[in-house]
Amino acid sequence: MSGSTRKNEHKVVFKPEGKTVSIGPDGSVLEACQMAGIQIDAVCGGEGKCGRCKITPQGRFSATKSALLTEDEVKGGVTLACLTRAEGDLVVEVLPRSRLGRHQILTKSVEEVPRPLSPWVWKRLLDLPPATIADNIADLERLLRVLKDKTLSVPLETLRELPGAIRKGNWRVTVTGSELGQARELVRVEPGDSHGRLLGIAVDIGTTTIVVELVDLLTGDVLATASDYNRQISRGEDVIARMMHSEEKGVEELTSLARATINSCIESLLAKESMRSGVSLSADDIVAASVAGNTIMTHFFVGLSTGHVRLEPYVPVAHHLPEPRGGDVGMLMNPAGRVLLFPSRAGYVGGDVVADVLASGMHRSGKLSLLIDVGTNGEIVLGGKDWMVSCSCSAGPAFEGAEVSSGMRAMDGAIDRIRINDDLSTSYHVIGENAPMGICGSGLIDLVSEMFSHGIIDRKARIQEVGGEKTRPSDSGHEFVVERRQKLGKSASSDLVVTDADLQNLLRTKAAIYGACAVLLRKTGESLDDLSRINIAGGFGYHLDIERAITIGMFPDVPREKYGFIGNGALGGARLALLSRKRRKEALEIFERMTYLELSVDNEFYNEFSSSLFIPHTNLSQFPSAGKGRPSN
Ligand code: FES
DSSP: OOSSOOOOOEEEEEEEETEEOOOOOOOOTTHHHHHHTTBBOOTTTSSSSSOOEEEEEEEEEEEOOTTTSHHHHHTTTTTGGHHHHHHEEEEEEEOOOGGGGOOOOOOOOOOOSSSSSSSEEEEEEEEOOOOOOSOOOOOHHHHHHHHTTOOOOOOHHHHHHHHHHHHTTTTTEEEEEEETEEEEEEEEEEEEEOTTTTEEEEEESSEEEEEEEEEEEEOEEEEEEEEEEGGGGGGGGSHHHHHHHHHHHHHHHHHHHHHHHHHHHHHHHHHHHHHHSSSOEEEEEEEEEEEEHHHHHHHHHHOOOOOHSSSSOOOOOSSSSSOOOOGTTTSSSSSTEEEEEOOOOOTOOHHHHHHHHHHHHHHHGEEEEEEEEESSEEEEEEEEESOOOEEEEOOOHHHTTTTTTTOSSBTTTEEEEEEEESSSSEEEGGGGGGGOOEEEEEEEEHHHHHHHHTTSSTOOBBBBOTTTSSSSEETEEEEEEEEEEGGGGGGOOOOOEHHHHHHHHHHHHHHHHHHHHHHHHHHOOOGGGEEEEEEEESSHHHSSSSOOOOTTSSHHHOGGGEEEESSSSHHHHHHHHHHHHHHHHHHHHHHEEHHHHHHHHGGHHHHHHHHTTTSSSSSSOOTTTTTTTTTOO
């Protein structure tokens, strides 16, 4: 990017990409990575606390020492990007494990196409009588006269394109109207006949990833899907870190990072569909958008402060945000087109959960259902058509790779399936079929379940002495060797292990999820036997092995046929509301009907959580089938 550097600036060249940027003396190499578009793991957002952003810089630099680096790494010239500053030009390599590789992003969601289709946008082909000296009313009034609708409001953006479009089309135009909530308006006038094309986008703004679908609103078909890491990741892994970042530096940066991710997805969708259809599409062709995200992501997207969501009593600016125009929120779409934002129930039960429920259909069922969405956070909804109650529990970081020494996201190099053999060796599958670099959430659940079944851990998840070299003492108690260093990727500096401390983090995470399910059932006077269906939503849920999640006591032990997967429910729900006014109305009804239970101050939750800090549970009668074959201790 920089051919020449300004005074006091230094060139940083990233290998092997060869990308070059310039940074000043105060800028860290982490910032240089972000400027260069190098996707680096920076879980703590540059605080020097996570130890993920490992690089090998060459040239003149200063690097603050970190206890998070091993002796071997320090000897090998490894530093943390966020703690390294250039004092001259640098050549930098990011360690393979610190790169955010191709992520296993869940783009699958419900395939239901709501019939009849009733999107809130429509098109009409109009033939206008040409203006004459005898009939010289203004262009807009002429158009509305033919449309026979004088109640539509017309934004200035639309008015500006009106005279040109009418004459270019030789008095034949296609108009696009939008009827979302109270707003009835004319959002577009195109010359000629284009009424066979009506496009919208459905967006899932996740904390880790963003997925966008280009949807044909006339057929209900998904024309193309694009996804990417949420670029906000460079400002912190989880919502708490990002809220703190925004409190310190302002919300604008996070807003523009989310929008930049969405817009780059839209660019790629337009390019894909233009290529496929042979019609050159532009952003103006997208006239409606439906967006579902958690409360914090939605606030950042529209540029609202989250300062009061983070602290007790966890209050968002608004649960139900007004529908902005595309132009108001910097979206790459028709600036006059409206954007539907899914309403959030609470600070930690957002529009994505409302969309999950909509996609699952549980709000229409007369039977009792449970919905579990485990992402960076865990959200649970219990109920049916008459009532619904929701809650949120801190669940995700361990399963997203944080707080576990060998943990990593579900991306290339992650073990996502693992078995322990009778001789305690391991067999596993690695995403991308490469040498393993770490273990992602589904692999960790497999591992805990397998270690329990083989008696390597007891019911409190403490590692036992099992003889041989598979378990050994470590700084935090004991550790189990999953794989030897020699079989790992080139950059590995030690064996791949899981420690007692890791297992306690995983135990707390699974206990929070089961405890939340149990407390909802208890407070509503329902039991596990009353459940007719358990909907599992989200990417992590989609990839995990249900049987093993039950074995460790994370999910309820009910007949397996009651379990169903809705995939990316936030995306599916957003699409349903885009295609059907009825479904959009249902989304609002879900929001109004769903109550929220705050677990952080709930004693019953604490009791349920404590009882769940065992594998599978203190009360084995709750896990009649999961307990088979477990160690007796
Ligand atoms: Fe550098 Fe966390 S230690 S980003």
